[in-house]
Amino acid sequence: MTTISNTTSSTSSGVSTDVYNRVAQTMAPASAAANKVNASITKDQTKLSALGQLQSALSNFQQLVAGLTGDGLSTSAASSAKSVLTATSTGSAKAGTYAVDVKQLAQGQFLTSDDFATDANGKVGTGATTTVKIDFGTAGGDKGFVANAALTSKSVTIDASNNTPDGIAAAFKAAGVDVSVVKGKNGEYSLSIAGESGAANSMRISVSGDAALKNLLAYDPTGTQKLTQTSAAQDAILTVDGGKEIKSASNTIKDSAIAGATLNLVTAGKSDVTVAAGASQISDNLKSLVTAYNDLNAKMQKLQKGDLKSDTAMNQAVNQMSQLLKTGGGSVSVTKLAAAGLSQDKDGNLVLDDKKLQAALTTDSSAVSKLFTTSDGRGIADLLSAKAGSLSSTSSVLNKETSLVTNDIKSLTAKKASMTKALTAQANALAALYTAQAQTGSGSALNGTSTGTGTLFDMLG
Structure with missing residues (x-):
């Protein structure tokens, strides 16, 4: 911040209203230039935040859908006390019930x-x-x-x-x-x-x-x-089936507590985690897939219409995810997906017709499963997970844009610091000059109207 004080006391450390007004008028062009730098920083910070939101949305979707591929499509994990923890299965967890005792949360x-x-x-x-x-x-x-x-x-x-x-x-x-x-x-x-x-x-x-x-x-x-x-900083501590204590720096614990399952700890307490496997789980997991995709789509649509309007990475994410569902990625029959109850509406959201899905599962649950996930990763759930991962990877357009904006903010911040130093020196020098002129009568000052005891003249807003 570049500031000079505005006071009416000629003997104080501040300056008179007349001098204040004169300095403000002289430095108006410099103030305008500084405001442009501030505006650019604010614009970049807004875009960086939006890019971060897109990155997070894609990563969260990718992680959830990855858990619904392979054997995970026909497997589920449920908590008896969701106020204590929630659980998901990646498919390799053994069916059964596990007694989990959460002794403390990570913080x-x-x-x-x-x-x-x-x-x-x-x-x-x-x-x-x-x-x-x-x-x-x-x-x-x-x-x-x-x-x-x-x-x-x-x-x-x-x-x-x-x-x-x-x-x-x-x-x-x-x-x-x-x-x-x-x-x-x-x-x-x-x-x-x-x-x-x-x-x-x-x-x-x-x-x-x-x-x-x-x-x-x-x-x-x-x-x-x-x-x-x-x-104080602390680890999460829990036991499973009365075994040895398990410690984790995070409250999200994948595989180390129950192999093939992820536990999300909410509070200290006890809960049973039941892992179920079988064709009956496919329907529930497909509904989770639909909900996750629609949440992602809603976030992308909001960003595309708002802070990331006309943005390259944003448009790429929307177009490629939507195109994958329209074409099946070249390895999935869109017609067969529709017959199994999965389609898209005009807003790009996934729609699951439960009656069609149940009929298809009754006829051949294995065939339905293969539409969504296969051993070589060519089902639609496999492809969606892989696409979300590539769109948010370190080599993606999104990551490159984030780096460019971050570097631009650093550059502008350094420029702002330099301008602040220069403007502060200039404002103080002018204040001293105009004060001296006013005291000797060798210069004229603009007539001030303020009679208050101090406001800030802020060059950088």
């Missing part, structure tokens, strides 16, 4: 700062270049803090360009650490830092540079703690 560490007040410009500290290092590891044991070798430390730089509450949070987020700003009723601020779930993701935060930032952000589990821990 991330939460650290909060003390309340702090900022000056009129919203600055924290002097603006001196400060480096914040975040290490990840396990805390609380006999060995103290033990760094997690699998995780790279994060580094955050805070200086005069970003030493505001929002700027500090943005710098942390850019480094991959989630920080939010909480504003109190009396104008004070606090920062909340959220870590990834899992006991090995505890944080140790060291600060070198500005003393105010060090007093605000430093946190050593075995030493100085300027932040307050409101919750």
Whole structure:
């Protein structure tokens, strides 16, 4: 932010209203240029968020449908207490009932700062270049803090360009650490830092540079703690059929608890997980496939009409997924799919005619199954899963667009920081010049009309 104070006191550290107005008029073109940079950053951030939503929607669909391929099409897993956990089967789970006891959920560490007040410009500290290092590891044991070798430390730089509450949070987020700003009723601020779930993701935060930032952000589990821990990082812990404890950094546990099944933990408690197999499960799983695709289609349609309108990756995803269903990918008979009850409506949603499906299953459930999944991956469910995976892969257009937008945001942010520094210097120089002129009578100032005690002249909005 580039600011000068506007006060009516000629003896204060601010400037008079006349000088303020004159500086504002002189720097109007520069302010307009800065606003364009801000607008470009906002536009890119909106697009990046939308691309992330598309990526997430495709990945979630791919994972769900992958569980309905192979033997998974004729297999299901159900929880007796969905308030404790939900379960899905990938097909290789053995039929039976499993007693699951969830002793605790995985959670991330939460650290909060003390309340702090900022000056009129919203600055924290002097603006001196400060480096914040975040290490990840396990805390609380006999060995103290033990760094997690699998995780790279994060580094955050805070200086005069970003030493505001929002700027500090943005710098942390850019480094991959989630920080939010909480504003109190009396104008004070606090920062909340959220870590990834899992006991090995505890944080140790060291600060070198500005003393105010060090007093605000430093946190050593075995030493100085300027932040307050409101919750500790921990693993999920559960047992199956009274066996040994199973630990997981995530509340989504695939295969390690029940082979061939995925458990999504909701809260501590007990639940029986029943795995059923047979032709009767095909109908239920196909309904899940239809629901998942329609959820994906609704998300894609919304993005295509909104934040990703005319976007290449967005159009590619919609067209290729829809085309696959219209043609069967060259290996599935669309006519036979329709005979089994599956079709598309005018909005691209899948429609499942249950009467046709039940009739087809009664006649030949194996033939219906092969329309959706085969051993060589040529059923429509196989193809949909593979297509969603390719559209969201590291080599996809979507991933390349995301990288381009991310790099553009970094470039624009650096440009904004440079402009902020230059405009601040220019505004202060002009304020000093016009103040001197007004005091000596050698220059004229625009007549000001404000009689208040201070507003901000913000060059960058």
